[in-house]
Amino acid sequence: MDRKIGFFKSIQFKLIIAYVLLILVAVQVIGVYFTRQLEQDLLSSHDTELREQSNLLLFQLSQVMSGSSDDREELAVEVNSILTDLFRVDNATAQVIDRNEVIIGTSSTEARDQIGLRNNEIRVKRALLGSEEEGEVRDPSDQERFRIMAVPITGSDETVLGVIYIQASLDEIYDQIQQINSILFKGTSIALAISAVLVILLAKTIIVPIIEMRKQALRMSHGDFSRQVKVYSTDEIGQLATSFNQLTMRLHEATLTRDREQKRLSSVLSNMTDGVVATDQNGRVILLNKRAEELLNVSSTQVMRQPLTDVLHLTETVGVYDLYDQSDSILLDFSNEDGQYLLEANFSVIQEDEGPINGIITVLHDVTEKEKNEQERREFVANVSHELRTPLTTMKSYLEALEDGVMQDVEMGPRFLKVTQNETERMIRLVNDLLQLSKIDSDDYQFTLQWINFGEFLNQVLDRFEIIAQEKNIELHRHISKKPSYVEIDQDKLIQVLDNIISNALKYSAEGANITTTLLHQGNHVRVSIADEGMGIPRESQMKIFDRFYRVDRARARSVGGTGLGLAIAKELVQAHGGDIWVHSEYGEGTTIYFTLPYSTTKGGDV
Numbered sequence: 030m031d032r033k034i035g036f037f038k039s040i041q042f043k044l045i046i047a048y049v050l051l052i053l054v055a056v057q058v059i060g061v062y063f064t065r066q067l068e069q070d071l072l073s074s075h076d077t078e079l080r081e082q083s084n085l086l087l088f089q090l091s092q093v094m095s096g097s098s099d100d101r102e103e104l105a106v107e108v109n110s111i112l113t114d115l116f117r118v119d120n121a122t123a124q125v126i127d128r129n130e131v132i133i134g135t136s137s138t139e140a141r142d143q144i145g146l147r148n149n150e151i152r153v154k155r156a157l158l159g160s161e162e163e164g165e166v167r168d169p170s171d172q173e174r175f176r177i178m179a180v181p182i183t184g185s186d187e188t189v190l191g192v193i194y195i196q197a198s199l200d201e202i203y204d205q206i207q208q209i210n211s212i213l214f215k216g217t218s219i220a221l222a223i224s225a226v227l228v229i230l231l232a233k234t235i236i237v238p239i240i241e242m243r244k245q246a247l248r249m250s251h252g253d254f255s256r257q258v259k260v261y262s263t264d265e266i267g268q269l270a271t272s273f274n275q276l277t278m279r280l281h282e283a284t285l286t287r288d289r290e291q292k293r294l295s296s297v298l299s300n301m302t303d304g305v306v307a308t309d310q311n312g313r314v315i316l317l318n319k320r321a322e323e324l325l326n327v328s329s330t331q332v333m334r335q336p337l338t339d340v341l342h343l344t345e346t347v348g349v350y351d352l353y354d355q356s357d358s359i360l361l362d363f364s365n366e367d368g369q370y371l372l373e374a375n376f377s378v379i380q381e382d383e384g385p386i387n388g389i390i391t392v393l394h395d396v397t398e399k400e401k402n403e404q405e406r407r408e409f410v411a412n413v414s415h416e417l418r419t420p421l422t423t424m425k426s427y428l429e430a431l432e433d434g435v436m437q438d439v440e441m442g443p444r445f446l447k448v449t450q451n452e453t454e455r456m457i458r459l460v461n462d463l464l465q466l467s468k469i470d471s472d473d474y475q476f477t478l479q480w481i482n483f484g485e486f487l488n489q490v491l492d493r494f495e496i497i498a499q500e501k502n503i504e505l506h507r508h509i510s511k512k513p514s515y516v517e518i519d520q521d522k523l524i525q526v527l528d529n530i531i532s533n534a535l536k537y538s539a540e541g542a543n544i545t546t547t548l549l550h551q552g553n554h555v556r557v558s559i560a561d562e563g564m565g566i567p568r569e570s571q572m573k574i575f576d577r578f579y580r581v582d583r584a585r586a587r588s589v590g591g592t593g594l595g596l597a598i599a600k601e602l603v604q605a606h607g608g609d610i611w612v613h614s615e616y617g618e619g620t621t622i623y624f625t626l627p628y629s630t631t632k633g634g635d636v
Contacts, residue, residue, distance in 0.1 A: 044235065048228040049221055056220060060213040064206060071202045075176065082118055083180045083193055089115060090125060090182050094190040101133065105144060108134030121197035125182075126153055128191055148194060152179035156192040159183075165199070174199040238266045242273050254281040289387065293379055304372075304393030307379075310386060312337050312349030324372055324393050326363075337389060341374060352376045352389055360396070371397045420452035427452075476519040476605065480632040483514045483555055487548055490527045494535065502540040509548040514555045516628045522602045529595035530559050530622045537563035537620075554608065555628045560621040566614040574612060575600040599624075 089111045094104070108125045116123045116136040125134040130147045152162035156179035163178045178195040238261050245258050254277050260270045293307065304321035308314055313334050322328055325340065332340045338349055341361055361372040373396045379388040427445045436442045487509055498505045534544045542562040549556055566574060577597040603610045603624045610624035 044232040045225060045228045049225055052221060052224045053217065056213075056217045060210070060217070064210055064213070067209060068202075068206050071205065072199070075197070075199070075202060078118060079121070079176065079178055079195055079197055082116055082123070083178060083195060085115055086111065086123065086125075086193055087180060087182060090193065091184060091190065094127075094182060095184045105133045109141075109144075112136040118195075118197060120201060121176075121195060124148065124194040124196075126192045126194055128157060128189060130154070130157070133191070150177075150179070150194065152177060153192050153194055155179065156181045156194075157189055159189055174203065235266060237261070238270055242270060245273065245277070249277060249280065254278070289381070292381065293388065306337065306340070306391040306393070308337050308349075308388045308391075310388055312352070312389065314340055315388070321393055324395060337391065341391070349389075353378055353386060360400075361393075369397055369401065371395075371400050420456045424449050424452045476522065478517050478519055480515050480517050480629075481520065483516045483518075483626070483628065484509050484511070484548055486520065486523070487527070487546065487557065490524060491531070491546060494531055497535060498544070501535065501538070503535065503538055504543045506543055506545040508545065510550060510555075512550060513630050514548070514550065514628045515630065515632050516555065516606075516626050518606055518626065523606070526599040526602050526624070527559075529599045530624075533595065534559055534561035534563070534620075534622075537561065539563070550628070551625065553627060554625040556623060556625050558621050558623045560619060562619040565616040565618050566612065566620055567616050571612050571614055575610065596622075 090108065093107045093111065112123055112125065112134050113136065121136075122140060123136040124132050124143075126148050127133050130149065130153060132143050132146050132148055135141060135143060152164070155162050159181055161178075161180050163176075166175050166177055167173065168175065176195075176197040176199055178193075178197075180193045180195075181189045182191045182193060184190050238258075241258050245256060248256060257274045257277070258270045260267050260274075304324040305316075305318045306314060306321050307316040313336055314332050315334070317325075317329055317332065325332075327340070336349060337343075337352070338347060342363070343359070343361075347355075347359070355376045359374045359376075361374055363370040363372060373394040375392045375394075377390045377392075378386045379390060380386045427449050431442065431445050431449075435445055488507070491505060491507060495505060531544070531546075538544060538561045544562075545558075545560045547556075547558045547560075575596050577594055600610050603626070606626055608624055608626040610622070612620060612622055614620040
């Protein structure tokens with residue numbers, strides 16, 4: 030129902046108020062700017078006059094006070110004479126104060142009785158210390174405003190002889206500003222009255238078409254989209270009326286689907302951080318975001334209108350209607366020959382209040398790395414448990430045998446104790462390696478870095494293995510570049526890397542074999558290779574030898590005391606130094622371990 034709007038609530042009244050306020054604000058801004066500028070100019074002019082007077086007095090008083098005798102009465106006469114003759118500022122009084130804060134002269138004849146009294150103003154005290162002071166103050170009794178200046182009087186040697194203290198009334202200036210403000214106010218009132226009349230006439234030409242559109246809007250609010258607004262002109266108001274008529278037709282169509290689409294769109298948008306797939310009530314895909322396309326490796330055109338169960342590869346296990354009650358997440362396996370690929374899917378239904386279900390929202394997360402880490406954790410725990418259980422079981426068996434009487438056997442007792450000792454040492458090595466890896470994995474693992482000639486360092490490490498190699502009748506060959514190769518490393522950590530690699534080469538080499546160590550330059554890195562003539566590593570195992578606890582031949586590794594962690598530690602330490610490590614091997618012919626480190630031709634890192 031069309032309700033009558035009062036004049037004071039109408040847009041016509043608001044236009045009048047808006048225009049009047051606009052003019053009022055404009056006039057006020059101009060008035061404020063003008064008044065402030067005038068105030069600043071008047072005060073600035075007054076301040077300039079005071080400074081000129083003070084400068085004039087300074088010269089004269091400096092001469093008098095510098096050359097005067099100790100006769101205070103004669104000095105006071107000369108000072109008062111200068112003030113009377115030179116100080117010409119209306120509504121202002123100047124005092125001359127000596128260095129003892131005593132008034133010795135004043136420009137006001139009515140205040141001559143103050144001569145000989147002390148002036149305890151803080152500005153005077155500061156001026157006597159050589160600082161020029163000024164400011165504006167009010168008289169507490171009648172609120173009269175004054176301009177205060179305290180200027181030090183200095184002699185030829187910059188010694189402060191006294192102070193000129195000037196007090197000037199500002200009320201006359203502010204009275205002038207008040208008169209100007211009164212004139213501006215009267216002019217503003219007249220301008221507002223004229224503007225109001227003009228705005229009333231102008232507002233009527235705008236209001237009539239707007240009233241028509243208002244009536245149509247009221248009809249539309251009641252669901253009546255059958256009428257059109259009359260277009261009176263081709264200006265902006267006419268264009269608005271035309272657009273309003275077009276809106277009427279489109280709004281009728283949009284109203285039917287607005288609520289349902291709004292809820293569906295809200296659900297989709299609230300989950301855009303991950304892959305999102307939306308379906309209709311039949312479980313067919315109607316929307317998926319870009320992240321979902323990436324996770325599922327499909328395009329929108331490929332899966333549009335396809336059943337959700339087909340898109341997620343759930344056809345054989347789960348039906349569309351089963352997903353309506355699916356509160357737990359489902360793990361989707363998209364793994365293939367290229368590698369493992371797992372997604373986690375969470376489902377929620379689109380349902381209007383207690384009404385039928387209109388579709389399903391599926392949120393997808395890539396959990397491949399999470400599952401991989403969990404699997405590695407389980408494997409690590411299993412490996413540690415297995416590696417510890419084997420020597421513990423052996424020790425338990427041998428210790429029980431010793432307890433049962435084998436200890437008394439001269440031949441078997443020492444052998445059993447030796448086995449127990451070997452297994453104990455093996456467990457110690459395993460625990461030490463685990464602690465080493467744990468430290469490397471921690472964020473606060475520290476390196477003590479220093480620049481060394483890596484060729485000399487490598488020779489020193491190889492020298493330590495010469496005796497061991499000779500005992501096994503193994504030849505250590507060296508091809509180490511003579512070119513300076515300075516690297517910044519933690520020597521203890523790199524010794525551990527080389528020990529692990531060279532020890533493995535010695536362990537798996539037969540008597541009479543050769544081990545060749547090579548150092549050469551490759552770009553900005555030195556490349557070290559350690560080649561043996563051992564049994565070699567099968568191709569399928571070469572990518573795994575740097576994994577923790579991985580051993581190609583577990584039985585032989587245990588017989589030579591291996592823990593399966595040496596190369597894993599070597600990999601972590603080389604990569605921590607900015608290098609890389611890899612293996613090349615032919616099964617039955619030998620193995621070569623390579624690693625690189627950044628180097629420089631001079632100490633300190635300069636190439």
